[in-house]
Amino acid sequence: MNNVFSRTFCVAPMMGYTTPHARYLYSLLSTRSYLFTEMIAAKSIIYSKNKSILLKNINIKNPVAFQIGGSDPEDLARTAEIIQKNGFSEINLNVGCPSKAVQKGRFGACLMKEKNLVKKCLISLNTNSSIKVTMKCRLGVDEFDSYEFFKEFIEHILDSGIDTIYIHARKAILKGLNPKGNRNIPPLKYEYVNRIKEDFPDTRFILNGGINNLSQAKNLMLSNIDGVMVGRLVKSNPFILNQVDSLFYGEKYRDTNFMQITKNYFSYIKENIGCDSIYRLLSPFISIFFGIPNSRNIKIQIHKKIKSNSIDELENFFYEINNKSII
Ligand SMILES: Cc1cc2nc3c(=O)[nH]c(=O)nc-3n(C[C@H](O)[C@H](O)[C@H](O)COP(=O)(O)O)c2cc1C
Known part of the structure; x- marks a missing residue:
């Protein structure tokens, strides 16, 4: 499954951090890492006066996925075309954000309870663009945290035709826990990601959550997953990216000056x-x-x-x- 745009090592979308400027810095350190924008709401793309800033895509070698937040298939159809025109390599639907504001807008993690709607959204993005459409989700939400729930959700949305899913390997708790808590408190269950890959071997699954160093990331790649996605580790020290091209893509190590x-x-x-x-x-x-x-x-x-x-x-x-x- 490796190609020039390999997702072996991805830098997670992070609101307030994975700006075009951060992506430029990351590209100086690693040209192979698969990068993401911050999550941008579909309605902002349609109605904001600052569209050009939201859609800014600087000229770097790395592939960049645009992460969209929304659940109205018509809005998503309109944004898909715009995102594609701006030269992004992928559109990623956010089905993992637990914030109150996002829940109010009926998107993010709460969509894990609405598999039919998620499927419609993915179909709408797919029909209205020719770039790859993917999804980033959790393992479940609130009391819906069994492996069977997760598997049913994935099985259902795969009918949309997508073949790549990024999984933050913990559930989201929608009431009484803020986004920061939701990135630390619900336990990580990497075994769900390994099981889902066994159940759907033709789908690409990228594991995210709690990866604290590059050797841990490298060890995880020894299991059946197709890639790793790292967030806070890169946020707190972008300079670790200078080891990624050699460690994960077999390129010659270049010492960072x-x-x-x-x-x-x-x-x-x-x-x-x-x-x-x-x-x-x-x-x-x-x-x-x-x-x-x-x-x-x-x-x-x-x-x-x-x-x-x-x-x-x-x-x-x-x-x-x-x-x-x-x-
Ligand atoms: C400051 C911050 C902002 C985030 N914003 C987003 C976002 O916009 N979209 C998203 O899917 N996840 C977002 N996340 C979650 C990360 O993408 C990732 O799933 C989470 O941090 C777990 O990975 P890690 O343990 O490697 O940090 C954010 C995380 C942080 C720390």
Whole structure:
């Protein structure tokens, strides 16, 4: 099942993080990782005045899946065409987000209770675009958490013709638990993903949830799954992506030159100032400091420079801390 657009290693969609800017940074570190946008609601694509920002797709080598949130087949039909025109490689339907706002809009994880509607949505996306349509879901919701429920759901939606499913390997709890809790509290059940692959061997299943390092990801690939999807690990340290092309795609290891990546990323930022907030432009890069012990002082200095719009100073500051071997 491997091809140029292999999904062996995917970076999970993360609202507020997997922006076009983050994807640009990721592409400097790994050209093979399969990338995602943040989830964007179908209604925003149709009605927002900022459509061009929502649909921004920068020119990078990596394939990029556009993640859509919605459950109105007509809305989805309209968005499918627009997404395809913007050069994305895939449209991914979100059937995993447990937030209250998303539930109110009748999409995300609550759709796991509406398999007929999910099938209709996937058919609508498929009929109105020629790019691949996929789905990202959970194992179940609330009391609907048995393997039999999950299998029935998957069996039903596979009638839509899709052949690739990303699974966050825990259920969602729709009442009384916020999205952060829903990413940690319901137990991970990787065995459901292995079983579903056994039951539907012709479908591509990508496992997501709780992968904390690349050797764990590599070990998971020894089971029957078709790929891994990693979220928070990449968010807190995008620089691990420099090992992905060699570890997961058999390419020659290229040592990452932090200075060069910084230089490339800052030229990108300078070209894009005015198109987005400085904070959104910088946040993929500065997120590495959230994981470093004793980095409070560094973070304070970074924030000061962001506030005073001193981009050149900030760039030099990163070279300095690299010289002092802090990163
Ligand atoms: C800040 C943040 C935002 C997220 N936004 C989305 C999103 O827009 N769409 C989605 O399907 N999942 C979203 N997720 C869930 C991730 O895609 C992933 O399923 C989850 O974090 C589990 O993977 P991990 O343990 O590797 O982080 C988000 C996660 C985080 C941490």
